[in-house]
Amino acid sequence: MKKTVYITGGSSGIGLGLAHFYTKKGDDVVLIARDQDKLDVAVKSCESQSVVASQVIAGESLDVTAYQSLPAAMEKVVARYGLPDLLILCAGVAGNKTLLDTPAEEFDSIVNINLGGSREMARAVLPGMLQRGSGQLAFVSSMAGLIGLYGYGAYSASKFAVTGMVQALRQELAGSGVSVHLVCPPEVNTPMIAAENEVSVPQTRFLKDLIGTMEPEVAAEKIAQGIHKHKAVIIPGVRANVMVWMSRCFPELFARSSELLLRWRFS
Amino acid sequence: MADRKNPKTLFISGGMSGIGKSLAHEYLRRGADIAIFDLVVDQDVLRELEASRKNQSQRIAAYQASVTDFEQLAAAVAQAVDAIGAPELAINSAGIQRAQPFGELSQEDFELVIQVNVFGTRNFSAAVLPTMQSGSRLALVASMAGFAANYSYAAYGASKFAVVGLGRVLRLECKPRGIDVSLICPPEVDTPLVVEELKNMHPVSRRLKDIGGSLSVEEALKGIIAGLDAGRGVIIPGVKAKITYLSNRYLPDFLMNTLVDYIVRSELKKMGSTAKPSDGVAL
Numbered sequence: 001m002k003k004t005v006y007i008t009g010g011s012s013g014i015g016l017g018l019a020h021f022y023t024k025k026g027d028d029v030v031l032i033a034r035d036q037d038k039l040d041v042a043v044k045s046c047e048s049q050s051v052v053a054s055q056v057i058a059g060e061s062l063d064v065t066a067y068q069s070l071p072a073a074m075e076k077v078v079a080r081y082g083l084p085d086l087l088i089l090c091a092g093v094a095g096n097k098t099l100l101d102t103p104a105e106e107f108d109s110i111v112n113i114n115l116g117g118s119r120e121m122a123r124a125v126l127p128g129m130l131q132r133g134s135g136q137l138a139f140v141s142s143m144a145g146l147i148g149l150y151g152y153g154a155y156s157a158s159k160f161a162v163t164g165m166v167q168a169l170r171q172e173l174a175g176s177g178v179s180v181h182l183v184c185p186p187e188v189n190t191p192m193i194a195a196e197n198e199v200s201v202p203q204t205r206f207l208k209d210l211i212g213t214m215e216p217e218v219a220a221e222k223i224a225q226g227i228h229k230h231k232a233v234i235i236p237g238v239r240a241n242v243m244v245w246m247s248r249c250f251p252e253l254f255a256r257s258s259e260l261l262l263r264w265r266f267s
Numbered sequence: 268m269a270d271r272k273n274p275k276t277l278f279i280s281g282g283m284s285g286i287g288k289s290l291a292h293e294y295l296r297r298g299a300d301i302a303i304f305d306l307v308v309d310q311d312v313l314r315e316l317e318a319s320r321k322n323q324s325q326r327i328a329a330y331q332a333s334v335t336d337f338e339q340l341a342a343a344v345a346q347a348v349d350a351i352g353a354p355e356l357a358i359n360s361a362g363i364q365r366a367q368p369f370g371e372l373s374q375e376d377f378e379l380v381i382q383v384n385v386f387g388t389r390n391f392s393a394a395v396l397p398t399m400q401s402g403s404r405l406a407l408v409a410s411m412a413g414f415a416a417n418y419s420y421a422a423y424g425a426s427k428f429a430v431v432g433l434g435r436v437l438r439l440e441c442k443p444r445g446i447d448v449s450l451i452c453p454p455e456v457d458t459p460l461v462v463e464e465l466k467n468m469h470p471v472s473r474r475l476k477d478i479g480g481s482l483s484v485e486e487a488l489k490g491i492i493a494g495l496d497a498g499r500g501v502i503i504p505g506v507k508a509k510i511t512y513l514s515n516r517y518l519p520d521f522l523m524n525t526l527v528d529y530i531v532r533s534e535l536k537k538m539g540s541t542a543k544p545s546d547g548v549a550l
Contacts, residue, residue: 098440099389099393099437100393100397100440104389107389111381111386111429115381119369119377119421120374126369126370127370144432147435148434148436149439150436150439150440151436152436153433153436153437154389156435156436157429157430157433157436158429160429160431160432160433161425161426161428161429161432162425163428164413164416164420164424165369165421165424165425167416168417168418168421168424170416170524171418171471171475171527171531172368172369172419172421174527174528174531175531203439233520248516249517255438255439255500258439259439259442262442262443263442267443
């Protein structure tokens with residue numbers, strides 16, 4: 001059955017990968033992002049892959065941190081394309097600096113976009129989904145939302161926060177018909193990461209290379225599979241799963257090993 | 268190298284009440300000079316603290332500063348360093364709670380919780396770390412809610428998970444400088460923050476929090492101090508809290524979620540037919 005899928009941050013990276021995936025499946029896809037030009041390019045690239053004539057492929061320019069205007073703006077989007085069956089919250093920013101090198105404003109802005117933006121978007125569609133008694137919310141967090149990496153103070157704070165918020169929300173929605181998914185990908189080869197790599201902290205690069213990098217299409221497919229199976233936590237990739245499992249079961253050992261590896265490599 | 272059990276200097280935010288105050292008392296009894304950063308400097312509390320000193324020469328410096336204002340806090344920290352020296356132990360204990368189901372919690376309340384708990388932790392860490400020497404320790408008061416989610420704790424849980432994430436990162440970043448980082452994760456403790464929360468607590472939260480247990484300030488202090496003395500990375504006071512922490516770590520998500528969802532549903536059922544599961548998120 002054809003679904004309506006909304007994707008924030010849908011004009012690039014994992015969001016765009018997911019947009020291509022659902023387009024090829026024949027679903028209606030609405031991309032939400034800030035930059036109109038990038039959106040136009042993304043919508044075109046999806047249209048070229050559409051498989052059904054009646055398929056809706058659209059782009060809406062919205063800023064997820066414009067909290068005041070967001071509810072009204074989303075109301076219009078919903079009126080135009082219908083309530084989504086699946087909302088994927090992919091809009092996010094990274095920042096790779098040690099905490100002492102991160103200005104307070106930059107820290108705040110990373111948390112506001114990654115946490116606040118997801119929260120407000122989810123709040124905009126939840127009442128409708130609850131009334132209907134069905135729907136799926138997928139929050140794209142990060143592996144950095146489950147484990148601590150050198151140089152990711154602000155980013156980890158924002159993504160751990162998403163993890164905590166989503167887990168509370170999952171409890172609150174139990175039995176309502178609306179399900180919540182937490183997506184924690186490892187590094188994916190996206191524009192966000194390309195920009196970050198130009199200025200990345202060597203210690204972060206070193207640790208992340210141990211986990212490996214994924215292509216957006218591969219990540220998107222694994223994420224979509226997880227959403228389809230209604231998994232509460234979706235971690236694409238074997239190496240990422242192993243890392244998360246180790247840090248969860250042996251947190252002290254994991255932290256000490258990271259410390260030793262960093263000392264061995266950088267002193 | 269600082270003596271872990273008897274730091275010469277303690278810097279503590281939120282030291283005028285709750286867990287922060289009890290930690291201030293403890294380190295005064297052990298002979299430390301302390302600097303407190305809080306929203307209000309309460310003279311009665313200061314007199315109380317003076318009485319805990321091991322000897323009369325110990326200095327207590329108190330600064331009216333909000334952890335949400337980095338400039339103000341950094342200025343107060345600089346003054347404190349001049350007054351009593353750099354901290355050998357720095358504890359961020361300032362925190363706030365606003366518990367409401369996801370959809371009911373206003374944008375303002377959500378932001379307030381994030382500002383105080385997350386940005387406050389960042390600001391405190393960024394203010395004290397540059398002054399600290401090798402051998403000293405930074406301790407961040409997170410919460411059990413930083414590991415285990417709870418109904419109606421979307422904001423608080425988000426903020427405390429964030430503190431845990433930040434603490435994990437800081438641990439790696441501070442290690443090369445010889446500074447250790449501890450995360451303190453208490454369950455419910457009988458503090459002004461919780462007294463305020465109890466006035467209006469959701470029955471489902473209550474039921475789930477009982478699993479993690481409830482401690483008096485003294486009990487919590489005992490566990491926290493034992494952890495700090497041992498130099499632990501993660502400090503969890505209370506037996507029930509330790510069990511909750513371990514089950515979250517070792518039980519499969521599926522089992523944990525099924526268990527919690529069952530409790531949530533049975534509590535909601537007890538609340539009566541007027542409440543549907545979705546009431547929790549009604550806007």
